[in-house]
Amino acid sequence: MVTPFLFFLLAVVAVTAALGMLFSRNPVSSALWLVLNLFCIAGLYLTLNAEFIGIIQVLVYAGAIMVLFLFVIMLLNLSALPTLESLDWKAVAGFVVAMVVLAQLVYMLASGLGALPTTILAEQAAATGDASTIAKELFTRYALPFEVIGVLLLVATIGALMLAKRKPI
Amino acid sequence: MLTDFIPLFIMMALALGLALTLLNLGKFLGPKRPNRIKTMAYESGMDPVGTARERYSVKFYLVAMIFIVFDVEVVFMYPWAVSFQEFLAASPGAALGVTVVIVFFVLILGIGLLYDIKKGGLEFD
Amino acid sequence: MEITLNWYLALSAVLFTIGVMGVLFRRNVIVIFMSVELMLNAVNLTLVALSQSMGDVSGQILVFFVMSVAAAEAAVGLAIVIAIFRNKLTVDVSEINLFKY
Numbered sequence: 001m002v003t004p005f006l007f008f009l010l011a012v013v014a015v016t017a018a019l020g021m022l023f024s025r026n027p028v029s030s031a032l033w034l035v036l037n038l039f040c041i042a043g044l045y046l047t048l049n050a051e052f053i054g055i056i057q058v059l060v061y062a063g064a065i066m067v068l069f070l071f072v073i074m075l076l077n078l079s080a081l082p083t084l085e086s087l088d089w090k091a092v093a094g095f096v097v098a099m100v101v102l103a104q105l106v107y108m109l110a111s112g113l114g115a116l117p118t119t120i121l122a123e124q125a126a127a128t129g130d131a132s133t134i135a136k137e138l139f140t141r142y143a144l145p146f147e148v149i150g151v152l153l154l155v156a157t158i159g160a161l162m163l164a165k166r167k168p169i
Numbered sequence: 170m171l172t173d174f175i176p177l178f179i180m181m182a183l184a185l186g187l188a189l190t191l192l193n194l195g196k197f198l199g200p201k202r203p204n205r206i207k208t209m210a211y212e213s214g215m216d217p218v219g220t221a222r223e224r225y226s227v228k229f230y231l232v233a234m235i236f237i238v239f240d241v242e243v244v245f246m247y248p249w250a251v252s253f254q255e256f257l258a259a260s261p262g263a264a265l266g267v268t269v270v271i272v273f274f275v276l277i278l279g280i281g282l283l284y285d286i287k288k289g290g291l292e293f294d
Numbered sequence: 295m296e297i298t299l300n301w302y303l304a305l306s307a308v309l310f311t312i313g314v315m316g317v318l319f320r321r322n323v324i325v326i327f328m329s330v331e332l333m334l335n336a337v338n339l340t341l342v343a344l345s346q347s348m349g350d351v352s353g354q355i356l357v358f359f360v361m362s363v364a365a366a367e368a369a370v371g372l373a374i375v376i377a378i379f380r381n382k383l384t385v386d387v388s389e390i391n392l393f394k395y
Contacts, residue, residue: 007297011305018312018332027324034328037309041335044302046174048346053338053357056244060361064240065331065368071233072372073324076379094318101314105307109300132255135248137351138358139256139267146245146270149362150277153238156366157281160234161290163373164227227376234369241365245358 007047014040027073031066038062052131231290235282242278246271302343310336323378323385327371334364 017037021030038061045054138146249271257264285291309332316329338357345353378390 004297007301011301014305015308015312018309021325021328021332022312022316022319027322030325030328034332037332038335041339044305044339045342047297048302048342050342050346050354050357051174052248053342053354056358056361057338060240060244060365061331061335064237065365068230068233068237068368068372069324069328071230072375075227075230075376076385091319094315097318098311098315102307102311105310106304109303109307131248132252133351134354134358135252135267136255138245138248138355139252139270142352142355143270145359147273147277149245149359150274152366153241153362154277154281156369157235157238157278158284160369160373161231161285161288163370163377164230164234165288165290230372230376234373237365237369241362244361 007044010040010043010047014044028070031069031073034069035062035066038066052134228293231285235285235291238278238281242275245274299343299347303340306336306339306343309333309339321386321388323375323387323390324372326387327368327375331364331368334360 014037017033017040020033021037024030024033038057042054042057042062045051045057249267253264253267256267313329313333313336316332317326320326320329338360341353341357341360345351345357375385379385382390384390
């Protein structure tokens, strides 16, 4: 369905960027590695014909959420703090737990292979992913969840304002 | 499908290449004769004191947070805008219903903005 | 060679695991938040791949909702980080161990 070269390029860069986020000491470079990873995932969405989601990924994640992260790092001036050393028994326990999670995911993946459709129907694949197809579902069948998302964002606005303002309101 | 985006990718590659080329061109071609006066932050006036990485005010965070919320709102409005004609072609009732959905959504988020303004979250004093 | 659904699911599993490792390894609370975002992204990739594979657009709608929740989570979570930092002057999770300060 896509050229293997493009997929493997994006996948390798995405995993490398995720590892870079995990292992870099400076939180600012962590955030920038994550931005690279988000761009790669946006490219993967494009290979899946989900073009609208891909653009939105760049807009919302890389454009807004990561800016907020970088902003808070600058706001708290974290580079002036001593970097956190973190190699102790917790790291070993964390590694074990993470490997267990990976093993579970791979096991589920392997056991579910027979049940999943592996081929893409061309006419369906062409229909999914652009903005008007999404709109037809989003504003009719998913209208109520959509409004609930609005309420969630309202609560987030009010909650963040209450928490971040210096004086109690 | 993906081939539709090839012009976009070419444009991104060109933009990146142009930026890197111009930045490095200046480094290679420009003469550099630094001395102590030139490398100071202000060539005339007071010597700078302290670090440049002061903490920002939390007011900026509130503005950025409001920006995130309204960024998501615009993302949701975009599919409405591009598909409105199709809904209108289907039936005027469908278009009206969809518009009611989106207007209600905007009103809900407008409450948050009003609250923010009322509590002075956007004031810089 | 054909890139099938399984490759996407495997990539998503690897990214999710790296996110889990970030949450468990790192002590900087902001990096932990970023790892949570990475895990959300891995799940989004699964949703889009399966939505594409089944020819059903509902998975992509769910990705929208996940993105909105991620934005709300980032806004509130980082506000909590700012509030904690104001009181304790640290972002180390092993020192943030009290409900009340």
